[in-house]
Amino acid sequence: MSKQLNFGAGPCILPQEVFEEASKAVLNFNGLSILEISHRSPDFVAVMDEAIALVKKSLNVPEGYAVMFLQGGASLGFLISAMNMARKHKKAAYIDTGVWSAKAIKEAVNAGLEVDIIASSKADGYKSIPNIDTIDGDYDFVHYTSNNTIYGTQFKKAIDSKIPVVCDMSSDIFSKEINVADFDIIYAGAQKNLGPAGATLYIVKESILGQSSIPMPSYLNLKTHFEKDSMFNTPPVFSIYTSMLNLRYLLKTGGVAAIEKVNQAKADLLYTEIDANPLFMGNVNIKDRSNMNVTFVLTHEELTDEFNAAWKKANIVGLKGHRSAGGFRASMYNALPLSSVEVLVQTMKEFTAEHISKINKK
Amino acid sequence: MSKQLNFGAGPCILPQEVFEEASKAVLNFNGLSILEISHRSPDFVAVMDEAIALVKKSLNVPEGYAVMFLQGGASLGFLISAMNMARKHKKAAYIDTGVWSAKAIKEAVNAGLEVDIIASSKADGYKSIPNIDTIDGDYDFVHYTSNNTIYGTQFKKAIDSKIPVVCDMSSDIFSKEINVADFDIIYAGAQKNLGPAGATLYIVKESILGQSSIPMPSYLNLKTHFEKDSMFNTPPVFSIYTSMLNLRYLLKTGGVAAIEKVNQAKADLLYTEIDANPLFMGNVNIKDRSNMNVTFVLTHEELTDEFNAAWKKANIVGLKGHRSAGGFRASMYNALPLSSVEVLVQTMKEFTAEHISKINKK
Missing domain, CATH: 3.90.1150.10 (Aspartate Aminotransferase, domain 1)
Structure with a gap:
């Protein structure tokens, strides 16, 4: 059977060369399977370091920003991003562009924040991106979803904001150039343009770490992962390895x-x-x-x-x-x-x- | 180079046959790579169903218990288990057998619970398992770590308790027979005897779901994952697939x-x-x-x-x-x-x- 043309919404297609190299590593990666190596081994530490360096290179991540790999997908990211950005107002502005935004809002509320929906395209069934002026106000941050997989809408440029911006870029990160400095937290499930399901990427302005106004369990605190170089606990080794292969391919091809x-x-x-x-x-x-x-x-x-x-x-x-x-x-x-x-x-x-x-x- | 003999503490060795089949699936699993298939596809739903069924079969999981796959490892499990078991006392009993117990205790406290360390082997540098009588008292639950990877100690049988028991079995689950009915929550990072890093297994008494006395964000609520058959969000497809292969191998070999x-x-x-x-x-x-x-x-x-x-x-x-x-x-x-x-x-x-x-x- 010839290979199928995969237009799936995610987990989704990766380059054939990446599949081939990942397949080999499952059998032999420096003498062991990639699935059985210790995450503390020099071989895997090198993989993690390279994956982080390639994310930084691909997106021109500026000084003062950290790149981390966690788990739990955007669904845990909704909670983690809100908890880590909670400040004195304990109130956040959310832009509602559909199901994923609504889930993010729900977890901000679950984190104990008050949420104002400052713009929404609900009235037209989420068939548009709302018009948004410069965002300001007594909010700890503003949150939006850059690309809406279900409806097929996408922000064509970053929003303009005087307050910190948090963005769920799960489904369009690495697909186009962005200016990382526009954001305080970018988070993304790996399973679209980065790698296979199982890893979640965070790109975070370092100065926001440890500044939350609410209690923070260890795993949910981005400072924990930053201080441990994404090795607070056993990371999803294979997902990060394959993401690294994919980023290598991306850079090699321009x-x-x-x-x-x-x-x-x-x-x-x-x-x-x-x-x-x-x-x-x-x-x-x-x-x-x-x-x-x-x-x-x-x-x-x-x-x-x-x-x-x-x-x-x-x-x-x-x-x-x-x-x-x-x-x-x-x-x-x-x-x-x-x-x-x-x-x-x-x-x-x-x-x-x-x-x-x-x-x-x- | 002949294959190395891997005595690593985890992520760790899996059967060669599992590595071989997983490697093939990265190239071709019913016409696509296992890394690019949708988690909603019938092919993957069948994998998830089989993985859950094989866990139940391997451990004789009784009626009234649910098996779920999440992410985040035991490190997130420390928090999730404490939050889901919080009841009217908001107080829990923990047995301290070293680093992993200490981390579990820390997250119970982070979840807002009061913790009593009812037994500890700290005095002898964790070179033993403390003697424990039948556990009772005004606690919501008791928690222990069944096997302590760092020191090399292990509970030889389940503790005797009149209150609900929560157990971190990350490093010895599937290595010996257990009586699941002794526990209200069992949790385990996959990366020892189950599969590659990236998935976390929960075996949970269904009657405890939705009974927590504290606020529960969606991802941290085991009820969320139970209601969605471990598909609340995109699961770590490859880790679960490989775990399923490993469980098949386990059952095939006795x-x-x-x-x-x-x-x-x-x-x-x-x-x-x-x-x-x-x-x-x-x-x-x-x-x-x-x-x-x-x-x-x-x-x-x-x-x-x-x-x-x-x-x-x-x-x-x-x-x-x-x-x-x-x-x-x-x-x-x-x-x-x-x-x-x-x-x-x-x-x-x-x-x-x-x-x-x-x-x-x-």
Whole structure:
């Protein structure tokens, strides 16, 4: 069976070269399996150090920022970020762009903070990114979700804020250039553009560490992990190793600047087809469209079974929309090649050529 | 280079067959890499279901108990277990058998609980397991660490208690038969006898879920994970897959009862040599010796360099004692074959034959 074209929303495709090297390391990494080495061994300490250095290099992380690997995904990150940023106001501003924002808000409240939703696109079913002026006020911080996998919306630039900014970048970190200095905490589950599920990345302004106004259990305190170089407890060795391989690949192939261009080309190709093809329609506000998760529907819903059969025949997997949004979703993370998008676009063209005449006759 | 004999304390050796199958799945698992499949895909849901079923089968988990996979290791488990067991007393009894117990106590305090240390082996440098009568009193629960990797001590049977029992079994779960019904919460980092680092196992009496007397953020609430069948958020797919492979192997080779006999044979072989060999001495109380982590020292410390050279020459790795205990530590988890222990014992015998005459002349 030839390799499937994986448009899944995550965990998701990584480069084939990374899969191959990770597979070898499971059998032999300097004489042992990567799965059985001690996290305190010089071999793994070197992996962790390189992974952190490659994150810093890829994103031009400035002096005064720390990179850490934890566990628990963004779902624990919602709580950790809020707890670590709690200050004298014990009050935070959240931007609501859908399910992931709502979960983040819930955990800020669970951490004992008061939350003001200062902007929301709930009214239009999260089909847009709200317009936001410069953020200010008696808040400890403002939080937003940079890319919304379910709806297919994305912030095209960082928000403008006079208060500290916390951002969940789980689904678009490493896909485009960012200015890390705009943020106090960036956090991201690894399982999109970084590596396999199991690790969670934090990029944190060092000066915020240890400043929380609420009690902090050890694991939830970012200062704990900073002081122990991400080795407070046994880290997810294999996930970090594979993330390191993926970052090596990213830098070897031109880094974030280069992949951003490729990602833009993939998005342009698919959105152009969606807009030109009479049988398809994009789901969201054009200016807020995500380059990572392209959501669209059939203009004639009764063709759903036929279209499902068409993309499956083209060896495509993972195109089904999220259960709460319906329709289709093409997730196009870094490792998805342009050629896979070309196959999808060609499939859409052929599908329309086959069905358009029948529809026009109705 | 022939495969090294891995006596490391963890992450640690797993069966070669598991490494081989896991390695293949990184390249191809039903047409995709195991690293890129969705955790919501039927293929992975089947993996999770099987992993949970195999845990239940291996340990004869009775009706009314749930098995869950989370993240964060025992270090987050210290907090999660205390928070989930907090009741009207907001007070817990802890047994102190060393570093891991101390860390658990710290997180119970961080969770807002009052802690009584009802028994401790601190006075003898944690070289024993304290004598404990039946536990009772105005406590929400009692907590202990079943096996102490650093010192090499182990509870030989479950404690006797009239109050709920919580146990950190990170380093000896699946190594011997247990009666799950003795416990309200068992938790364990995966990276010893279960699988690679990155997953954390919880076995929980269902009736304790949702009964906590303190506020519970979503991720820290075991009820959250129970209700979502360990899929509240993206689980560490590869770690759970590999754990499932390892559990399949365990059951295929006779299950926990069979491996317990092998583990006893390995321990008997090595402890017998330690006790018979005039150049070596065990670290801890004989009756409290761990079958997982065998700690010992040279009776003539000046031979340290020579002994280090001897075991390294025998292709052994991971025999150095924990930095806080010194000496040597042979960790003999399930996947370490008896033949590796035989090599170690032979190395000790030959070492002594070479050096004993020189020492006797001094």
